[in-house]
Amino acid sequence: MIEFGPANLRVPRWTRPVYMVAAGTTDFRKRYPERKLEELCMMAFRMLLEENDLKLDPLEVKGHINFAVYGEFADHFQDQLLCEAKVHDYLGLDPLPNVGVKTGGATGGSAMLVGANTIASGYSDCTLVLGWERMDEVKTWTGNYYIATAACKDFETRLARNYASYYAPMARRFQEMYGVDERLRAEIAVKNRGYACCSPFAQQPGRHTIEEVLQGEIVSDPLRFLECCAMSVGSSAALLCSEELAFRLSDKPARLFIAGGSHTLRTGDRRPMRIPLLPHETEEGYRWLYQEMRKQDGRWPGFESFGASRFAAYMVYRMADIQVPIEALDLVETHDAFTISDLQTYGDVGLALYGQEQEYVRSGDCYLKNPHTGAPGRCPANLSGGLLGTMHAVGATGIFQCGEVLWQLQGKYDTFHGDPESWRRYGKTKPVDWESLQVKNPRRGLAVSHAGVGSHVTCAILEKA
Amino acid sequence: MPTTTTPAGGIPRIAASRIDVVGESWILRVPRFGDEGAHFHTYGLLTPYFQGLREGRLRATCCLNPGCPVSHGAGELWLPPRADCPDCHQPMSWKEIEDPRGYVYTYTYVERGGTGLELPCPYYQIDVKIEGVCTIVKSYLSGPGPVRIGDKVKACFRTGKDATHTCLDLFWVKDSGGA
Numbered sequence: 001m002i003e004f005g006p007a008n009l010r011v012p013r014w015t016r017p018v019y020m021v022a023a024g025t026t027d028f029r030k031r032y033p034e035r036k037l038e039e040l041c042m043m044a045f046r047m048l049l050e051e052n053d054l055k056l057d058p059l060e061v062k063g064h065i066n067f068a069v070y071g072e073f074a075d076h077f078q079d080q081l082l083c084e085a086k087v088h089d090y091l092g093l094d095p096l097p098n099v100g101v102k103t104g105g106a107t108g109g110s111a112m113l114v115g116a117n118t119i120a121s122g123y124s125d126c127t128l129v130l131g132w133e134r135m136d137e138v139k140t141w142t143g144n145y146y147i148a149t150a151a152c153k154d155f156e157t158r159l160a161r162n163y164a165s166y167y168a169p170m171a172r173r174f175q176e177m178y179g180v181d182e183r184l185r186a187e188i189a190v191k192n193r194g195y196a197c198c199s200p201f202a203q204q205p206g207r208h209t210i211e212e213v214l215q216g217e218i219v220s221d222p223l224r225f226l227e228c229c230a231m232s233v234g235s236s237a238a239l240l241c242s243e244e245l246a247f248r249l250s251d252k253p254a255r256l257f258i259a260g261g262s263h264t265l266r267t268g269d270r271r272p273m274r275i276p277l278l279p280h281e282t283e284e285g286y287r288w289l290y291q292e293m294r295k296q297d298g299r300w301p302g303f304e305s306f307g308a309s310r311f312a313a314y315m316v317y318r319m320a321d322i323q324v325p326i327e328a329l330d331l332v333e334t335h336d337a338f339t340i341s342d343l344q345t346y347g348d349v350g351l352a353l354y355g356q357e358q359e360y361v362r363s364g365d366c367y368l369k370n371p372h373t374g375a376p377g378r379c380p381a382n383l384s385g386g387l388l389g390t391m392h393a394v395g396a397t398g399i400f401q402c403g404e405v406l407w408q409l410q411g412k413y414d415t416f417h418g419d420p421e422s423w424r425r426y427g428k429t430k431p432v433d434w435e436s437l438q439v440k441n442p443r444r445g446l447a448v449s450h451a452g453v454g455s456h457v458t459c460a461i462l463e464k465a
Numbered sequence: 466m467p468t469t470t471t472p473a474g475g476i477p478r479i480a481a482s483r484i485d486v487v488g489e490s491w492i493l494r495v496p497r498f499g500d501e502g503a504h505f506h507t508y509g510l511l512t513p514y515f516q517g518l519r520e521g522r523l524r525a526t527c528c529l530n531p532g533c534p535v536s537h538g539a540g541e542l543w544l545p546p547r548a549d550c551p552d553c554h555q556p557m558s559w560k561e562i563e564d565p566r567g568y569v570y571t572y573t574y575v576e577r578g579g580t581g582l583e584l585p586c587p588y589y590q591i592d593v594k595i596e597g598v599c600t601i602v603k604s605y606l607s608g609p610g611p612v613r614i615g616d617k618v619k620a621c622f623r624t625g626k627d628a629t630h631t632c633l634d635l636f637w638v639k640d641s642g643g644a
Contacts, residue, residue, distance in 0.1 A: 003535075033487040079495070137495075145579030154511070155545045155632045156603050159590050161579030168573035169592055169603075176571075176614050220590075221574035266545070268570075268592055268601035297594065303571050303601075 002273040009276070011318040012259060014120030019246035019253040020462060022061075022239040023403025024048030027426040028203040028391035031136040032233035037078065038090035041132055044235040044396075045091050048128075051416075052239075054249045064245060066124035068098035071111035071131030073394035076146055078134055087130070104150050105337060106260075107131060108236070108398025109449020109458030113258045115240050125242045131395035132235040143231050150452050152266050160220070164228050164338065166453050168220040170267065171340035173303040175222065177296055180358050182222060185339040186213035189226045191367065192336055192382045196389025198437050200423040200430070201400075203232055203391055227339040227388075234393040236400035246465070252410040256402075257320040258460040261311025263301070267453045270307060272299035276314045278350040280324045289355050300354070306454035309348035316459040317350070322444075325350045326365070329379050330442035331408055333401035335450035335457075336386040345448055349459065351379055368437055376440060383408065383437040398449030398458065405445035405462045413438035510548035513559060518634035521622040523565045525598060526557035541599035545632075565620035566640055567595035572612050583633060593618060593637060607636050617642070 024047030026040050035043070049058035056064075068091075070084040080086065084100040103110040108131045115129035135143050145161040160166065174180060187210055196205035208226060216224040239249075246253035264270050275286055293299060301307040313325075322328040332351065336342035343361060346352045352360035364370035365378040384390050384404035391400060407416050414436050416422060423430040447460045483494040508515050517524040526546035531538035533553035540550070542560060550557050572591040578584070589606040606612060607621065618637040628634050 031487075033490045033492055139580070141577075142580040145581055148579050152545075153506070154508070158583060158631055158633055159603055159605055160575050161582045162575070162577065165573055165575045165578070165590055168575075169571040169590065172573060173571035173614070218574075218576050220576060223573075266600075266603070268603055269545075271599055297570075303592070 002271055004276075009314075011315055014116075016120055016122065017243050018116045018119040018256045019241050019243060019465060020238055020256045020402065020406050021241050021246050021250040021253045022048045022052035022054060023237065023399075023406050024051070025201055025236040025396070025400055025403055026234040027201045028232050028234040028393055030203060030231055030233070032134070033136070037080075037083065037132060037134045037235075038087050040134075040233070040235040041087045041130060041237075042090060044130060044237040045128075048237045048239055052250070053252075055251070056249060061239075061249060062092075064126040064249075065093065065096060065128050066126055067115075067118045068093055068096060068128040068130065069111045069115040069118070070098060070100045071107040071129070071395035071399060072100060072102065073104060073107050073133050074146060076149075077137065077143070079137060083132075087132070091130075093128070103456040104451030105335065105392075105394055106398060106449040106451035106456040106458055107395045108400065109258070109447070109460060110260065110398070110456060111395075112238065112240075112256075112398055112402055112449070112460055113260050113458050115238070116256055116258050119240050119242055125245050127240045128237065129240060129399055130235065130237040131397070131399045133393035133395045134233050135231040135393070136233050140231060156266060162220065164223050165220040166267070167338045167340055168223045170303045170344070170453065171222055171338070174340060174344060177298055177304055178355060178358060180343070182214060183210050184358055184361055185227060185343060186210040186224075188336065188339040188342050188361065189213045189388055192342070192386040193226070193389040195368075195383050195437060196385025197431060198434055199385045199390050199417050200426055200428055201234075201391065202385045202389055204230055205385065205389055223338055223340070229337045229387040229392040232391050232393040234391055234396055236393075236396040236403055238399050238402055238406075253465045254406050254409050254462040255465050256460060256462055257316050258458055259312050259315035259319060260456065260458045261308035261315070262456045263307040263311075263454055265452060265455050267303055270299075270301055272302070273307070275300050275354065276310055278314060278325070279317055279322070280350065281353070285353060292355070301454075305344055305354060306348050306450070306457060308454050308457035309345060309448060309450065309459070312448075312457045312459040313349040316461055320444075320461040320463065322461070325446075326378055329444050329446050331383060331405065331439050331445040332379055332381045333384060333405060333445070333447040334381055334386065335397070335448050336382055336388050337392060337450070339388070341450065342381070342386070345450075349446060349448060368439065380439060383413070383439070398447065398460075401447035401449065402460055402462060405447050405460075408439050408442050408445060409462055409464045411438065511546060514546050515630055515634070517561070518622055519624055519628040519630065521624045523562045523620055523622075523635065524559050525562055527560055528553065528555065529558050530555040542595075542597055544595065544598050544600055544602045562595065562598075565595060567593040567618055567637075569612055569614055569616045569618060570594040570601050571614060572606075574610065583629070591618065591637060604632075605636050606638065608638050
């Protein structure tokens with residue numbers, strides 16, 4: 001049993017507010033031989049400076065940058081130590097300071113957290129957060145081995161060398177503990193890959209059916225191919241500012257709150273603990289769950305949930321003064337590297353109570369348009385297409401998610417996804433059945449950045465200023 | 466016309482790197498180093514665990530420090546073991562689990578693994594819960610399925626000349642009961 005000391009649960013208190021004003025990204029591809037890594041980073045940086053309606057010229061904006069935070073998941077994919085120095089130089093930012101951040105799949109989110117702290121502390125008035133991954137230098141199954149070195153090399157890596165096989169046992173346990181219908185997981189793949197069809201950045205958009213997902217080849221039972229994200233290449237960027245500078249640069253800045261959590265590398269090492277309660281939850285509300293867990297020899301977070309996500313949500317809701325997440329949030333980007341991680345996350349971040357994640361997805365509230373009622377979903381998830389449909393160029397992912405949330409809050413979904421020119425520049429044609437996935441007047445969005453089997457997680461809230 | 470200058474005595478012979486051409490880009494093939502590229506990884510203070518597997522013994526660690534705020538001197542076993550207690554930071558003690566048995570807490574059927582996988586696919590990867598152990602150990606099942614959560618299993622070992630000196634030396638078979 002892990003027990004917190006009272007001071008462990010201190011809510012972060014920044015000394016000044018943090019804002020996000022701009023985002024940029026490349027498109028994402030399984031292989032991207034047309035561009036070198038730093039050239040991809042320049043594409044994201046240029047979009048950030050040039051296409052976000054900033055009120056100063058791009059080079060004047062650049063003249064405000066004090067600090068850069070770079071996200072890169074894996075040196076062995078890039079085969080280049082100190083990539084940060086190479087990118088920083090290539091973007092023309094020397095001799096400003098920069099740091100590299102590395103926390104697995106949550107690297108992008110952690111880079112946002114570190115970047116936010118440079119603003120909140122006063123170290124910087126303007127911080128560039130930029131991430132990348134180049135996963136196409138090796139063959140796919142060697143890439144799978146590389147990723148599986150994010151399992152414990154002494155006790156786990158040899159047991160699969162394929163990361164889906166570390167998520168599959170969670171899917172199995174979750175499924176049996178809560179009686180989940182496989183069709184529900186498949187529905188998540190269909191939804192997110194479907195939303196990706198409206199994104200020019202998307203790597204694997206597709207209009208699939210539940211049957212197609214379930215009939216697909218199995219990677220690691222019960223997970224099918226279409227339930228797993230793919231190797232990805234690309235870069236994304238965000239610009240964070242102090243309040244004063246944010247309003248000088250943008251008419252539509254968004255306030256940023258972000259917090260992190262972490263939990264063991266090996267899922268099986270997670271000793272049971274009491275659930276840290278979100279503001280709207282009560283011990284009484286979970287009495288049935290504890291009883292159910294006793295019956296099934298269950299434990300929290302066990303294989304079903306992510307303690308790191310819960311810890312990050314616990315903190316960020318208190319930072320942002322959010323009481324009831326489903327009422328306060330208008331959209332969410334989950335880390336849907338696998339369908340099961342999307343499902344698990346709804347309980348962790350309190351969009352549903354633990355144990356009711358399945359009912360939450362079934363309610364239709366995670367859609368832009370509730371498929372059962374036709375009314376707007378209460379908190380649409382992964383309108384970007386998510387990791388399943390659009391990208392998981394790992395070091396960029398958490399940054400990309402924040403960019404998509406920012407553009408939603410700014411009412412710019414169509415600007416970045418609907419302009420035929422946005423499709424042409426990546427050699428694509430805007431689909432004739434393209435539709436706007438702009439949420440109507442959103443005020444707040446959540447982005448969940450997630451590593452390993454839940455070793456590191458950040459939760460970022462963006463709020464219309 | 467471009468010209469080249471060859472120094473007196475010629476240039477050293479260097480094998481050409483292989484390139485692939487995709488569109489207008491050259492893609493350079495960069496081979497690794499074979500045995501020269503091997504890593505040399507220590508098991509450190511966990512070496513007794515792997516030595517134990519080779520001898521058909523399953524060893525775990527536990528905290529016996531009376532001052533530990535969690536174990537109070539009578540901690541549960543850790544498997545995988547760790548040399549130091551995360552709750553009080555004092556060295557843990559080794560304890561052998563006699564006739565190790567447990568049950569399948571969860572599992573997956575691995576249909577394909579990444580480069581270098583030693584186990585022949587497909588196989589059941591299982592997470593085993595053992596009485597008295599505070600963690601759940603990831604391992605694999607030898608023998609046919611199907612497997613269900615709750616199935617009882619008992620430990621087996623790759624010993625002697627069959628040992629791999631890795632975590633693969635521990636595996637499990639279905640436990641039909643009895644001692």
